Amino acid sequence: MGPGMDDRATQVLRYIVEDYISTAEPVGSRTISKKMGQALSPATIRNIMADLEEMGFLVQPHTSAGRVPTGIGFRYYIDHLLLRRSLARGEVDQLNLAALEEGTPADELVRQASRLLANLACQASVVILSRPDQQKLRSVNLMRAATDKILLVAVMQGGHVQHRLIDGEPDITGDEIEKINAYLNDLAEGLTLPQLRVRILSELRKEKARYDRVMHRALTVGARALADSGLGEVFVEGRANILDQPEFAEDVQRLKRILRAFEEKSVIFRLLDRAMSSQAIQVSIGSENPVEDLGDVSVVASGYLQGPSAVGSIGLIGPVRMDYSRVIPLVEYTANLLTTMFGQR
Amino acid sequence: MGPGMDDRATQVLRYIVEDYISTAEPVGSRTISKKMGQALSPATIRNIMADLEEMGFLVQPHTSAGRVPTGIGFRYYIDHLLLRRSLARGEVDQLNLAALEEGTPADELVRQASRLLANLACQASVVILSRPDQQKLRSVNLMRAATDKILLVAVMQGGHVQHRLIDGEPDITGDEIEKINAYLNDLAEGLTLPQLRVRILSELRKEKARYDRVMHRALTVGARALADSGLGEVFVEGRANILDQPEFAEDVQRLKRILRAFEEKSVIFRLLDRAMSSQAIQVSIGSENPVEDLGDVSVVASGYLQGPSAVGSIGLIGPVRMDYSRVIPLVEYTANLLTTMFGQR
DNA sequence: ATTTAGCACTCCCGGACCAAGAGTGCTAAC
DNA sequence: GTTAGCACTCTTGGTCCGGGAGTGCTAAAT
Known part of the structure; x- marks a missing residue:
């Protein structure tokens, strides 16, 4: 609250901002005087307005137009003067x-x-x-989408669902997909997809299952796609x-x-x-x-x-x-x- | 092709349309005359234009403005006069x-x-x-999304993926979901989701499996949701x-x-x-x-x-x-x- | 010492008016 | 049939003006 920002000045600022909000037009001293119940004459208001302008809260689009609140004016209004209306x-x-x-x-x-x-x-x-690559997973699933296609479906903790198509895996059986799913879901919860990916990669080095390739592929596609979509x-x-x-x-x-x-x-x-x-x-x-x-x-x-x-x-x-x-x-x-x-x- | 729609008239129409397309301004007789290499004088063009206007291909925004093609004019242009540019x-x-x-x-x-x-x-x-409710399915899958939630994922033949959340099914096991999936996918391919639903409903009347409820629920939610999202x-x-x-x-x-x-x-x-x-x-x-x-x-x-x-x-x-x-x-x-x-x- | 009335001044805005330009339609000549 | 010529129409942009709104200042009032 700047120097000279007395009670009356803030009042006037409030009225100006509110009037401007509703009319979208520069507001003049006469209007404000009326709004305040003639407690102060237009001339007085003008003085106050001049002060407010000096302090950076108002501007005139041109001489002899009313005043318009500046960004600073709005900021002050929001920070100190705003009365919230409750919702109807x-x-x-x-x-x-x-x-x-x-x-x-x-x-x-x-x-x-x-x-x-x-x-x-x-x-x-x-x-x-x-x-999406920063959201934590709730669960991850692969499913067969067509004879040579697998769909990777990732459900995030927020409930958002992401999916990517993985090409050219005709030879994997439903059982194997099952196993992968079970395996993935053990690990997945709470990790991000990229995290899950590196986790899996390190695990894979140990045991060499037949479905390595698919899982690897899935995670790579998934993680890369998500990283790529960026935002x-x-x-x-x-x-x-x-x-x-x-x-x-x-x-x-x-x-x-x-x-x-x-x-x-x-x-x-x-x-x-x-x-x-x-x-x-x-x-x-x-x-x-x-x-x-x-x-x-x-x-x-x-x-x-x-x-x-x-x-x-x-x-x-x-x-x-x-x-x-x-x-x-x-x-x-x-x-x-x-x-x-x-x-x- | 209306009466009196001779070659020259169509030529003029073409030039007018094309000029208008590139300038967005009414086009005058002088312009066209020049464009046609002075073969015809503005006065002649004006006559032709008057004819074209009479036939409904052109209008004048006001007296003493150039002409603008009407919808009919454009239609004729597209149907008979258009030369396609091949892509660069x-x-x-x-x-x-x-x-x-x-x-x-x-x-x-x-x-x-x-x-x-x-x-x-x-x-x-x-x-x-x-x-989505008219698209044919390629495959349908349920997957566990959280402890008491199941996600219904439907892959359409076009490769589009739809999903809905099904609430409150904590007591179904992974195995059962498996079975449902296998069962669904036998039937699903080539049907629409609503079709699949009625199909299943009639099947269900016969055998009473434990997972009836889930499947029923899934299909109802799925079909209704899709029908509902309408377009x-x-x-x-x-x-x-x-x-x-x-x-x-x-x-x-x-x-x-x-x-x-x-x-x-x-x-x-x-x-x-x-x-x-x-x-x-x-x-x-x-x-x-x-x-x-x-x-x-x-x-x-x-x-x-x-x-x-x-x-x-x-x-x-x-x-x-x-x-x-x-x-x-x-x-x-x-x-x-x-x-x-x-x-x- | 504020506040206010009065007043001169500034600026925008809308309307009137005008000149230029573009384009037409018609007529008469080619 | 085509075209030159010409009068006519209509838009567009510019200028000018008067009214209105609002200000800033000054001097009077409280």
């Missing part, structure tokens, strides 16, 4: 993921959550899943919502930058990565976020857990002028919902 | 899906194809996969490319309609469904396509096969003013590529 009953109802079909795969669950969140918040919503899954939902935001609607260049960013896994990943490790909500305002191309959007995100380990992160992307009082509880609730749902799995 | 070497190289990691799942393969196609064509690209998978890539098209760049309403449509599985499905059943390329121009909201885009799509059966369809979505001579071969090639790649699986 209807909102909670709409987020009812439990209504999903029994047995829905984890990916689909997460994607649905994202979609619902996007609709409720009227923003674009994004989910990332942690890198985890990324889902973006509700892209169209950003077109509803007046700040983006006009400027096609900006839109293009944002949409392009949405198509790059790595960018989205960088954006939400920070939130993944923490369950607390993270808000990056404009240039605070780690992607230069998205210097004019805000990201509100939170990680979610599977048991003790962070498996992903869900959030919203929208204009800096977001309704944080609504959006933050929404994201928080959704992330918690995911955590509890995965807890039951 | 570099283009083929860029579509090199074979370079993908060995064992990449079918979904990922298809998505990559879509992405590459989108980049090459500078349009949005879309893939649909046929409804197949849909992937959209290269959305940002539509912002490069001048006809969409300005009009935000239109953009929003298109982006929203992209988020609705069912819409995309309706759009590409027709193409799925045929290997020949399908071109829907503007209002020809079955989605009202997308009355101002064209769709170029083609189905692809897995062996004898159509499993999906890939295509491009863009402005009516697309470079069909380039885009059609591209889509065709990509679809064929997918067909051959799936052939090897």
